[in-house]
Amino acid sequence: MSSQEIPEKNLPAEQAPAHGAVEGADDPFADPGLPAHQPRIQDIDERAAKRSERAVAFMFALSMLATVGFIASFVIFPVDKIVYIFPFGHVSALNFSLGLTLGVALFAIGAGAVHWARTLMSDVEVADERHAIEAEPEVKAKVLADFAAGAEESAFGRRKLVRNTMFGALALVPLSGVVLLRDLGPLPEKKLRSTMWAKGKQLINMNTNEPLRPEDVTVGSLTFAMPEGLEEDAHDFQTQIAKAALMIIRIEPSNIKDKREREWAHEGIVAFSKICTHVGCPISLYEQQTHHVLCPCHQSTFDLSDGARVIFGPAGHALPQLRIGVNSEGNLEALGDFDEPVGPAFWERG
Numbered sequence: 115m116s117s118q119e120i121p122e123k124n125l126p127a128e129q130a131p132a133h134g135a136v137e138g139a140d141d142p143f144a145d146p147g148l149p150a151h152q153p154r155i156q157d158i159d160e161r162a163a164k165r166s167e168r169a170v171a172f173m174f175a176l177s178m179l180a181t182v183g184f185i186a187s188f189v190i191f192p193v194d195k196i197v198y199i200f201p202f203g204h205v206s207a208l209n210f211s212l213g214l215t216l217g218v219a220l221f222a223i224g225a226g227a228v229h230w231a232r233t234l235m236s237d238v239e240v241a242d243e244r245h246a247i248e249a250e251p252e253v254k255a256k257v258l259a260d261f262a263a264g265a266e267e268s269a270f271g272r273r274k275l276v277r278n279t280m281f282g283a284l285a286l287v288p289l290s291g292v293v294l295l296r297d298l299g300p301l302p303e304k305k306l307r308s309t310m311w312a313k314g315k316q317l318i319n320m321n322t323n324e325p326l327r328p329e330d331v332t333v334g335s336l337t338f339a340m341p342e343g344l345e346e347d348a349h350d351f352q353t354q355i356a357k358a359a360l361m362i363i364r365i366e367p368s369n370i371k372d373k374r375e376r377e378w379a380h381e382g383i384v385a386f387s388k389i390c391t392h393v394g395c396p397i398s399l400y401e402q403q404t405h406h407v408l409c410p411c412h413q414s415t416f417d418l419s420d421g422a423r424v425i426f427g428p429a430g431h432a433l434p435q436l437r438i439g440v441n442s443e444g445n446l447e448a449l450g451d452f453d454e455p456v457g458p459a460f461w462e463r464g
């Protein structure tokens with residue numbers, strides 16, 4: 115509501131002395147009216163208004179610079195750079211710089227907006243009458259008129275420097291969030307699509323650390339294997355074993371129902387990924403009578419005599435099988451990598 119449309123009794127006392135003041139000393143509930151409006155220095159002195167405008171613009175420009183500084187810090191400071199800053203002591207240069215610049219960027223926008231509201235927007239106090247809830251056409255027209263008046267009073271259209279720098283600050287500050295997304299860690303790229311298995315890599319028994327021979331794998335037993343060359347004290351052991359761990363079992367070839375499984379086996383010895391295709395738990399519970407393996411996490415059950423298809427539970431697809439054979443030394447070896455990514459059903463593409 116603009117000051118022109120305020121009911122006369124609600125105008126500041128200096129504008130409506132007849133209705134806003136106490137009407138009688140003997141009336142304890144008389145409406146005291148609004149206090150007289152005190153114009154600010156910016157209302158009467160255009161040079162003061164200009165100073166305020168420049169101050170607001172300075173804060174928005176400072177926010178822009180701080181946002182640029184935030185992005186630059188991300189590029190300039192290595193993650194492990196430590197610096198001494200009084201009174202904080204030894205701190206990470208990157209974290210300190212990111213925190214400082216983002217803090218300044220957000221604070222400057224807030225400070226600029228508050229200073230703008232306190233010094234340049236209209237501060238005439240207004241009161242609105244209670245009215246019916248439904249919106250009459252005249253009310254809507256009045257709201258639009260009030261909005262237009264508010265826009266005019268805020269000097270949003272007139273003070274182009276403030277408006278434009280504010281747009282610039284608001285447009286730049288979300289960039290900080292975009293940059294932070296890049297800090298979620300290295301991209302996996304194609305690392306999840308392949309494992310250490312390759313043609314000629316021997317299967318190493320994870321209990322004995324010796325190459326597995328066909329005669330080591332008896333019907334009914336469950337053996338875990340890893341690729342030749344993977345050392346338990348290697349820095350990437352967990353990363354590699356999380357993809358390459360194998361379950362080895364032996365089934366009478368006549369009991370293998372799946373044709374491809376039979377072909378990829380060696381004399382009934384089959385090798386399947388040990389990593390559950392639900393969310394990646396290691397599978398370990400084997401029932402030798404039925405050739406079922408059970409994942410302990412959510413009870414997905416796979417039939418190892420039928421291509422390791424899922425017969426129960428939330429897993430989305432069968433366990434990948436590794437094609438194996440025997441090398442010239444009589445040890446079991448891989449005949450290539452898995453022909454599909456191992457692990458969770460993330461890889462199901464519809």
Ligand code: FES
Nearest residue numbers: 390392393409412
């Ligand atoms: S991780 Fe195996 S069933 Fe959920």
